[in-house]
Amino acid sequence: MVDPPPAAQPNAPATTIVEPILTRPMARLLVVSLGALGSFYLLMPVVPAYAAGNGAGGMGVGLSTGVLMLGTVLTELAAPALIARHGYRTVVALALLLLGTPAVLLVASSWPPVVLGVCLLRGAGLGIVFVAGAALVAELAPDTRRSEALGLYGATVGVPSIVCLPLGVWLSGHVGFAPVFVTGAALALLSLAAVRGMPARSARVEPMPPGTLRRYLDVGGLAGPMVVFAAVALVAGVLLTFLPLSLSATSPGSAAVALLVQSCTTPLARWVAGRYGDRYGGSLLLPAVIAVVLGTAGLAWVHSPLAVIAGVALFGAGFGVAQNVTLALMFARVARSGFARVSTLWNLAYDAGMGIGAVSFGLLVSPIGYSAGFALTAAVLLTVLVPAWRERHRFPARMA
Template identity: 85%
Template sequence: MVHHPPAAQANASASTIVEPILTTPLVRLLVASLGALGSFYLLMPVVPLYAVGTGAGGVGAGLTTGVLMLGTVLTELAAPALIRRCGYRTVVALALVLLGAPAIVLLASSWPPVVLGVCLLRGAGLGIVFVAGAALAAELAPDARRTETLGHYGAAVGIPSIIFLPMGVWLSRHVGFAPVFVIGAALAMLSLMAVRGLPARSSRVEPAPTGVVRDPIDMGGLARPMVVFAAVALVAGVLLTFLPLSLSASSPGLAAVALLVQSCTTPLARWAAGRYGSRYGARLLLPAVIAVVGGTAGLACVHGPLAVIACVALFGIGFGVAQNVTLALMFDRVARSGYPRVSMLWNLAYDAGMGVGAVGFGLLVAPIGYSAGFALTAAVLLTVLVPAWREWRRFPPAQGEPDG
């Protein structure tokens, strides 16, 4: 005998259906993003080597990265308006073309102005990918699983750095620069096939908010997570730039292992933060900052290989969690029409924090040394424990957790 559930129970069951994360549009976005970032990371360490090999010297090598990031930041500022005017599908396609096509030009000319022009165009493509990718991932996510979707997206886009950064250097040494430029162009251009299935514009209707109507951008609600993430990114700029230099004399092999550990732990932590973000939300931010502080401070006083690896892993975990939590918080506090601008602000906090950290530490390291510099960096980060703690207090406790 078959028992049919009451109508109320059936309705309740229907309301608890979990919407899938990996929809076809999101998979296409991941393919496009992985192709774009694979192209970027493959050539990022190779173009400076190419510049040095053609006689540009250390100044020329530095300019290639500087111009690349200049193009990135300038385009990040313009990306929200570009998305609003042209739609997601068009700007993602433009980004892939800007990352892919200029790489072929390097086959024809090594003249420094041409190389810098290529870097500027590729930086522009990268800026669009950063802003449009995160905004569209949030757009495509089910409302109840946005944090989890951002965790999946963040973990996926961390993979290219693990694979393609070392691959570019290895290939350039063993097969030459030309094949690397061709592969970098192909990764981006072939990814154009995934763009066809992306939405041109948002097709979702934003529900009318109850009570107070949110502005598309509420800077009051965005300031704390932005400041916290910028400070964490500052530490990342210091460690990723100067940790290899601090270890180069005593343990050059350890530097490579440490960076690999960081490259792996950060996307894994970003995924985990997304997986549990709907339950713990902003309460993950304070432990993330503490982990970054602990890992950075540890590097100031430890010297054994295992201790260094442990400190870098602790930093990587905190960095990954902070990435996902701050981005999710910022998306949660704006209307859907504000997603592109939120993505732009978050990416600017990332880039500016890393840049300020690297430059500031570079000015300090000569007079005070690496150990004191790492300790001072950790001390600077202590200042954002207060806004992180306020976010922790603001977020309701998880179900079953006593309210402290």
């Protein structure tokens, strides 16, 4: 008797097809995100220093970041409806124009209303990029590799923070503010060339539902990860806005090094969390928050460059893990049609946390100083250890 061919054997193992992550539309999205976030991170620590150098006090410096995040939050609320009506290409092109064009105005004027107006417009562009980017990654990635795709996306878009955060600080100190502003504008505007290859529309996008935001959070089960991430992002707003200023008197050269360390550890940790997030899920969130608390506490020793660098390394690691884990958990709790809304809510937590952190710290720094301010920020973050602990048995993998 002749044995049947392998395909006909009943016990032959089925061939597993691994769907790719890095498709052509994903590559286009990454190019656009690199340009947009490069523009954002280049100016992120520079505009507060520009405002401080032109007479703004702690409140004015904090407002430069707070208004940036306000513009981001307001646009994120409208982004799902804009994407549903006009498509990804149109709204992302608008976002790049809003990020790039207003930055040139800073070359001509340092008047506080102009600076804040530029921050507001750039924040609006940033909000669209954040929502569209995360939603598109979730749509383009295979279901079984979504956490991995989010980790790859997070690591890739972390490159601008690695390069541009310390570069902006260094350039502004050596060649002046104007070249930094022009370069930031160019990075966003040149990225328009990659928009054409992105998906135009998606049938899966739906606008924010009627009713209150709290009602949607309760129904979707998204409140826990969102609250934890908002608290972690609060520290990011404080660090990116005030760390260079806190070191300017005692160790000005340490600011660029510290930002480089933080910007390297965050995307690396986000990528690692993506690799293991489908397996370990929410159990990674509590260690991430603990790392952020310890790292923030380390910044209280502003007179010790080693303590500051160790602190930003711990913060960066915890921040990167928290980014991936919270986003993957939130995507796992909705249908595909809700991906844009999840991206909106997660980015709202990110930007609202950063804005509140910067403005609040700006109010505190004059009466209590930088060291006490960082210590108090770490103490506030202890409050989210409980919701982080509650997520330990949650997993981002979607069940059929």
